[in-house]
Amino acid sequence: MHTFHAVRCAFYQLLVAALMLVAMLQLLYLSLLSGLHGQEEQEQYLEYFPPSPRSVDQVKAQLRAALASGGVLDASGDYRVYRGLLKTTMDPDDVVLATHASVDNLLHLPALLERWEGPLAVAVFAATKEEAQLATVLTLAMSSHCPDVRARMAMHLACPSRYEAAVPDPREPGEFALLRSCQQVFDKLASVAQPGVNYALGSNVSYPNNMLRNLAREGANYALVVDVDMVPSEGLWRGLREMLDQSDQWAGTALVVPAFEMRQYRYRLPETKDELLKLYRMGQVRPFYYEVCMPCQAxxxxxxxxxxxxxxxxxxxxxxxxxDPWEPFYVAGGKVPSFDERFRQYGFNRISQACELHVAGFVFKVLNEGFLIHKGLKDPVEFHPQKEAENQHNKLLYRQFKQELKAKYPDSTRHC
Structure with a gap:
């Protein structure tokens, strides 16, 4: 009887050991399969984009450190700025696509990342405490699930100085914690975004467009500064890199990228000049600001x-x-004047900087093939009711600005 129990006990021990061995082999198989699948995805990704120099954990640590700093006040003291929520490494001679956006308009980022193959920098403005929280949680989600964002995008945050952006609480991550892919992140953003009329923030806060432009292009040598809903032509970044790498003669030159606007239905955004011109002749595409301010682009x-x-x-x-009043979109390097941050809301914010480029001695040369396309036609009736009052305020500021340029550039023979 004792021998029978001993045999049965040994049998059970052998069976348990066999089951454990099978389980371990299954885990090993799944691990190898997952590794091979991950390697295939990584190799496919690396065909198009360089590897990110930082891990997800490093990016998250940088985000939390930037938020924990409490930010710094801008020159006016009206805004609190958090630099480097996301960072990217770049060649000093690279061309950065610099843009700015409210939180609701970040849904345009995928189109920019798809068309622009180089580094991208975005300065985000959060008008309320709730928007600042959404911006930080969104940044955390993008850093977790979007390898392209980690590799190529820098992000900065600005909000009214009375607010402080909070570090996302890992115990209460909200709905974005349930997301598992980059596509899901931007789909979720699109579902919660509430785009309004241009600059109509509804919170007694001025949109600091020029401050955001300076923030986005900060640290870049060559930069193309655009609005977030403007998409570059296919291959523009590669063409600019090749052109700039071949010669150092571009100091003091603003390389103008023609800008267009397009109806938002029936046709996809053109990738090449040939596609653009076909739509142009069909009346689906027209010069940017065609009805709002044709002299601004003529x-x-x-x-x-x-x-x-x-x-x-x-x-x-x-x-x-x-x-005057030309406000071209351009690429330039070297000692490019900053955007004057006194200009906020609507009117004369980009014209003033182009005017200073002219007085400072820059020459403007139009590129032959590249272009920008704005998603949707600009219609004067779509602007918010305060637009004209803002325009008049900035018009007076622009007159003062031009007088100040005479003192800033006393030897210049040019004027605006």
């Missing part, structure tokens, strides 16, 4: 640009003399 000379012979290499096609 010196680009769209007819001349459209008639240029097609070329494969990006290059400056012709030089244009600056005249």
């Amino acid at each position: 010196p680009t000379d769209y007819y001349r640009w459209a008639d240029l012979p097609p070329e494969t290499l990006l290059r400056p096609a012709y030089e244009v003399s600056w005249r």
